Amino acid sequence: MTTAENQSIALRFNEATKLQYINLDNKPPLYKFYPGLRAIGLPDVADQPGPQMPTLAAIRGDGGSDHTGPLTLEQLTNLLYHSAAVIRRRQLNDGEVHYRAAASAGALYPTEIYVVCGDLEGLRAGVYHFNPRDCTLVRLRNGDLRRWVASAVGDHSAYPATLVFTTVFWRSAWKYRERGYRYCYWDLGTVAANLLATANAEAVPVKLNFGFVDRMLTGYFGIDGVTEAPSLVASVGTPDGMLADGPGDVPGALPQESNDLNAGAIDYSMSAQVHAASPLQTHDDLANWNRATAGLSQSEKDELDGTGDVFRPLRSGTDGMFDADIDLSSLASAPLGNCVRSRGSTRRFSREPMPWEAFRSVVDAAGRGINAPGLEHGYGSNLGLYFIVNSVEVLEPGAYYYNPFYTGLRLLNAGEFREMAGHLGFEQALPADAAAVAFITADLNTIDRDLGARGYRMAQTVAGIIGGRLYLGMHALGLGATGLTFFDDSVTEFFSPHAAGQSAVFVVPMGVPGSPNRVRPFRSQVAVSLDSRARGAGQGG
Ligand SMILES: Cc1cc2nc3c(=O)[nH]c(=O)nc-3n(C[C@H](O)[C@H](O)[C@H](O)COP(=O)(O)O)c2cc1C
Known part of the structure; x- marks a missing residue:
C-alpha cells in the first residue's frame, strides 16, 4: 500500500538522485551591478594599443625604475582592463559570450574588484565597484576613505589607490561544487598575474597583500564575507606620505544594493567551513600572519644530492x-x-x-x-x-x-x-x-x-x-x-x-x-x- 509518507520519501529520493547535464536555472549572474547607480566612464583604453613592454619582460618585472609621479586615471584603467575586463565578444547560436583578460575555470569569473582611492585627476576620492563588462565604475561611497583599508592591511602609506579583490563563491560552486572553492583562488591568481605584469609594463608599483583583517573590508563594500568575501588587496602607485593612524569613521550602509549574486545557491558546507576558518579577525592575527609569512620565498638550497643527477x-x-x-x-x-x-x-x-x-x-x-x-x-x-x-x-x-x-x-x-x-x-x-x-x-x-x-x-x-x-x-x-x-x-x-x-x-x-x-x-x-x-x-x- 502506498502511504503519503512513503510516497513522499520516494519522490524526495527521486529528486535527490536525479542526473542533469547542467542546471541553468540557478546559474549565478556573471556580473555584479547596482541598478540605481550611474556608470562612470573610464578612459577608453580598449581603443589604444595598451602597454607596449614585451610580455616576458613585464612578467619578470624588468624595465627599470618605477614611475614616481601621481597615478593617472589611464594607468588605473589599464590595470583594471588588462586584469579583468571583457576583451572579446563572440556571437554564438545561443547568445553572446564574453571573454575576459584572464582565464577562469569554466568561464565563471568569481572575482570582483573594488577601487578605493584618494582624489585622482579625473576621478573623485571614493570607493568604487568595477564593472568588467563595459569597463566602468560605480561610486559606492564618497570621500577619501583610504584609512579604513590601510588599517585593515596594517600599512598606512598613502597609496593613491587600492584594489580590493573579492570572491563570489557560488559562481564557481555552481559548476564545481565543493571543489569550486579552490578554483576561485586559481582564478584570482590568473587575474593577479595579469595585474602584476600590467603594473610592471606601466611602471606603476603594485604590492599584493594576502593578509588583512577581513571583517574590516566586508562592511566597507557592503558584502557579508560569506557569499562574497575579500580575497586579496593590491596597493597601487607610489605613496604620497602617510595616512592618519586608525581606521577613521565606521562606514555606514551602502546607498544601494546590488543584484542578487546568490539566488538559488546550494550550500556546500565544507567550503563554507574552510572559508570560515580563514579570516584574520584582529590586528593581532594580522601581525602573526605577517611574522609567519615573512621570508616565505627563501627556498632552501636542496636537492642535487645524487652524483648521477641530470x-x-x-x-x-x-x-x-x-x-x-x-x-x-x-x-x-x-x-x-x-x-x-x-x-x-x-x-x-x-x-x-x-x-x-x-x-x-x-x-x-x-x-x-x-x-x-x-x-x-x-x-x-x-x-x-x-x-x-x-x-x-x-x-x-x-x-x-x-x-x-x-x-x-x-x-x-x-x-x-x-x-x-x-x-x-x-x-x-x-x-x-x-x-x-x-x-x-x-x-x-x-x-x-x-x-x-x-x-x-x-x-x-x-x-x-x-x-x-x-x-x-x-x-x-x-x-x-x-x-x-x-x-x-x-x-x-x-x-x-x-x-x-x-x-x-x-x-x-x-x-x-x-x-x-x-x-x-x-x-x-x-x-x-x-x-x-x-x-x-x-x-x-
Ligand atoms: C583554474 C582553471 C582551470 C581550468 N580548467 C580547464 C580544464 O580542465 N579544461 C579545459 O579545457 N579548460 C580549462 N580551463 C580554461 C577555461 O575553460 C577558460 O579559461 C575559460 O573558458 C575562458 O576562456 P579563455 O581562457 O579562452 O578566455 C581552466 C582555466 C582555469 C583558469
Whole structure:
C-alpha cells in the first residue's frame, strides 16, 4: 500500500538522485551591478594599443625604475582592463559570450574588484565597484576613505589607490561544487598575474597583500564575507606620505544594493567551513600572519644530492651552473597589451616540439618573485613546480622537478608520458598533446600547520599566479597554454618519491597550438586499464 509518507520519501529520493547535464536555472549572474547607480566612464583604453613592454619582460618585472609621479586615471584603467575586463565578444547560436583578460575555470569569473582611492585627476576620492563588462565604475561611497583599508592591511602609506579583490563563491560552486572553492583562488591568481605584469609594463608599483583583517573590508563594500568575501588587496602607485593612524569613521550602509549574486545557491558546507576558518579577525592575527609569512620565498638550497643527477639550468649564474643567458631581445615576445587582448585558452595542441628558448624563458619568468610580503624572491619552498616534458627541444622527454634555487630542471624519470599526462589532467587530450605540462604542487601539511586555512587560500592563489604567468608568457611567444583540472593524488603518486607529501594545486599544459582549435576527445590507456580493473579484471581468482 502506498502511504503519503512513503510516497513522499520516494519522490524526495527521486529528486535527490536525479542526473542533469547542467542546471541553468540557478546559474549565478556573471556580473555584479547596482541598478540605481550611474556608470562612470573610464578612459577608453580598449581603443589604444595598451602597454607596449614585451610580455616576458613585464612578467619578470624588468624595465627599470618605477614611475614616481601621481597615478593617472589611464594607468588605473589599464590595470583594471588588462586584469579583468571583457576583451572579446563572440556571437554564438545561443547568445553572446564574453571573454575576459584572464582565464577562469569554466568561464565563471568569481572575482570582483573594488577601487578605493584618494582624489585622482579625473576621478573623485571614493570607493568604487568595477564593472568588467563595459569597463566602468560605480561610486559606492564618497570621500577619501583610504584609512579604513590601510588599517585593515596594517600599512598606512598613502597609496593613491587600492584594489580590493573579492570572491563570489557560488559562481564557481555552481559548476564545481565543493571543489569550486579552490578554483576561485586559481582564478584570482590568473587575474593577479595579469595585474602584476600590467603594473610592471606601466611602471606603476603594485604590492599584493594576502593578509588583512577581513571583517574590516566586508562592511566597507557592503558584502557579508560569506557569499562574497575579500580575497586579496593590491596597493597601487607610489605613496604620497602617510595616512592618519586608525581606521577613521565606521562606514555606514551602502546607498544601494546590488543584484542578487546568490539566488538559488546550494550550500556546500565544507567550503563554507574552510572559508570560515580563514579570516584574520584582529590586528593581532594580522601581525602573526605577517611574522609567519615573512621570508616565505627563501627556498632552501636542496636537492642535487645524487652524483648521477641530470640537471638542466635555465639561465646562467645559478650557483656555478651555466647555460647561455636568457636574451629576451632575441625572442619575439608580443607587447603585453596585444598579448592580453588576444589571449585565449588553447583548446588543442599539435604535438610539435616547443623551442628550448621559449620554454626556459617562460618558466624562468613564471617562477620569479611576486611583489607581496614574503614572496619577493619567489614562490617559496612550500610550493613545488614539476613538469612532464613531452616534446621540448634539448630536453629528454620525462618527468622533471624545477628547482627554484638553482633555476634549473632536474630529471626525475626519463620516459614517454603523453598517455599519463592526459590521464593526470582529468582524462583530457590537452596535456597529452602539449609540449610540456606544468604541475604546481604545495606542501599543504606544512602550510596548514604554519599558516592555517588562510595559508591554504594563499597557496592556491600563488599557484594561480604562476599559472597565469605561464599563460601570458606562452601566448606572447605565439605558443599556447590552458589551465587544467587534475586527479589530485595520482599527480603526487606520479612524481613520487620526489613529490611525497606534496598536493597538486594547479596544472597548466603548454605547447604549439593545433587545429582546429577545438577540444579533441580522449581516453588514455591508463583509464582503459583502470576501468577494466574496476569491472573486476584481476579479481577473478
Ligand atoms: C583554474 C582553471 C582551470 C581550468 N580548467 C580547464 C580544464 O580542465 N579544461 C579545459 O579545457 N579548460 C580549462 N580551463 C580554461 C577555461 O575553460 C577558460 O579559461 C575559460 O573558458 C575562458 O576562456 P579563455 O581562457 O579562452 O578566455 C581552466 C582555466 C582555469 C583558469
